[in-house]
Amino acid sequence: MKKRDIILAISAVFMILMSGVGIMYVNGNEVSGEDTFYMVSHSEYWSGEDGQVIARLYDWQGSPITVTNCTVDIYYPNKSPFISGALTDDTLQVSTGTHWYLFTVPDTEGVYQYMVTCNYPNNKVRSVASTFHVSPALNKIKVINSTIEYFGAQELLHYNNVQVNLSNIYNGVVTANNGISTIILNLTDIDTETDYIRDNMVLNTNFATNMTYIQDNQNTIISQGNNILNNLTAIENFCGDAVTSGSQLCLWVDSIQAKVTDINNSMGQYTLVLSEINATTHSTYDYITGALASNINTIIGTTNRIEANTVQINNTVNNIQANTLVINTTTTDILANQKDEVYMEVTS
Numbered sequence: 003m004k005k006r007d008i009i010l011a012i013s014a015v016f017m018i019l020m021s022g023v024g025i026m027y028v029n030g031n032e033v034s035g036e037d038t039f040y041m042v043s044h045s046e047y048w049s050g051e052d053g054q055v056i057a058r059l060y061d062w063q064g065s066p067i068t069v070t071n072c073t074v075d076i077y078y079p080n081k082s083p084f085i086s087g088a089l090t091d092d093t094l095q096v097s098t099g100t101h102w103y104l105f106t107v108p109d110t111e112g113v114y115q116y117m118v119t120c121n122y123p124n125n126k127v128r129s130v131a132s133t134f135h136v137s138p139a140l141n142k143i144k145v146i147n148s149t150i151e152y153f154g155a156q157e158l159l160h161y162n163n164v165q166v167n168l169s170n171i172y173n174g175v176v177t178a179n180n181g182i183s184t185i186i187l188n189l190t191d192i193d194t195e196t197d198y199i200r201d202n203m204v205l206n207t208n209f210a211t212n213m214t215y216i217q218d219n220q221n222t223i224i225s226q227g228n229n230i231l232n233n234l235t236a237i238e239n240f241c242g243d244a245v246t247s248g249s250q251l252c253l254w255v256d257s258i259q260a261k262v263t264d265i266n267n268s269m270g271q272y273t274l275v276l277s278e279i280n281a282t283t284h285s286t287y288d289y290i291t292g293a294l295a296s297n298i299n300t301i302i303g304t305t306n307r308i309e310a311n312t313v314q315i316n317n318t319v320n321n322i323q324a325n326t327l328v329i330n331t332t333t334t335d336i337l338a339n340q341k342d343e344v345y346m347e348v349t350s
Contacts, residue, residue, distance in 0.1 A: 037061050039120065041132040042100060047107040048140035056102040057118035057130055059095075066099030072120040074103040079112030090118065111136045165326050172319045179312045186305050193298045199290060213280050220269060220276070227266045231259065 042056035055074050059067050069092060076085040090101040101118065117131040238259070241252030 037067060037126070037128060039128040039130045041118070041130055045134045046140060047134060047136050048143070049107055049109045049111070049136060051107050053105045053107045053134065054102060055090075055105070055116055055118060056100055057090075057120070058098065058100045059120050059122070059128060060099040066095050066097070067122050068095065069101065070121040070123070072101040072118055074116065074118055076105065076114055076116040078108070078110055079114060081115070084108060084114065085116075107136055109136075111138045111141065162330070165330070168319055168322055168326065172316070176316065179309065179316065182305060182309045182312060186302065186309065189298060189302050189305060193295075193302065196290060196294060196298060213276070216276060217273075220273060224266060224269050227262050227269070230262050231266075 037059065039057065039059045042058050045053065047053055057072070059069065061067055072090040072092065074085055074088045074090055075083070078084050085105060088103055090103045092101050094100045094102070101120065114134050114136065115131060116134065117129055119127065119129040121127050237255045241255055
């Protein structure tokens with residue numbers, strides 16, 4: 003055989019071999035050998051939150067492989083079953099090649115092993131395993147978050163209640179302030195009227211002089227009445243006779259005697275009344291010019307101080323209300339910031 007023929011023969015065999023390799027390359031699996039199956043999810047959890055197992059299955063070209071089914075098995079830290087043979091949700095396999103399963107993270111802390119097993123055409127089975135951690139630290143952070151949220155809500159409630167109480171106090175102070183202002187006006191009127199009475203009252207010396215005149219005249223009237231009665235006594239002796247007792251003169255004498263006696267009795271009562279008027283007038287004058295004026299001035303001064311204190315209370319309540327609003331806002335910000343900081347620790 004010629005050398006050229008040998009070279010052509012070898013070339014033909016090489017081309018046939020290359021064509022076979024190309025066909026196998028196009029078909030894929032014969033060259034790549036194995037499909038790719040790996041876990042997408044790796045997480046740190048706290049108890050009670052939503053957990054998720056995600057696995058992806060694809061061929062050597064990166065195309066998703068349609069499965070018959072995939073199941074999930076999850077084991078407690080002591081390797082006892084937590085989830086056994088649960089079917090995955092495969093709705094995303096066409097677009098992403100992923101298979102996923104949702105579960106609630108249990109209370110038991112520690113490292114959990116989980117496995118996803120997929121069955122797909124041509125009796126192929128692939129499994130992949132990984133772990134997740136239920137963290138004691140994250141559970142403590144969860145408790146801290148709940149505690150912060152609870153106490154933050156309680157503090158906000160307390161501040162809101164304080165705000166309501168301060169508003170009620172403020173309204174009460176305003177009402178009291180209005181009442182005090184009215185009292186001051188009334189006391190001022192009373193003081194003005196008392197000053198008028200005091201200024202226009204009969205001077206003590208004039209009153210005493212007039213009372214002296216009244217008492218002197220009263221004594222004169224009583225003395226003359228007694229004289230009349232004494233003179234009538236002599237006439238009554240005359241009228242005591244049986245012959246004269248029924249005379250017109252004696253009848254007149256009896257009538258005069260009765261009138262004079264009535265006048266004397268009336269003058270006695272009048273004397274008592276004048277004495278009471280005298281004593282009352284003196285005590286009233288002394289009270290109006292002394293104790294009453296002093297008491298009214300004291301009340302006005304005290305009321306002015308009450309008004310000033312009420313204004314200060316009013317201003318203080320306003321300041322407390324303003325500060326409480328600031329504290330309320332600050333507490334809300336602190337609560338939000340503290341929660342954000344804690345949750346940042348969780349996600350990191």
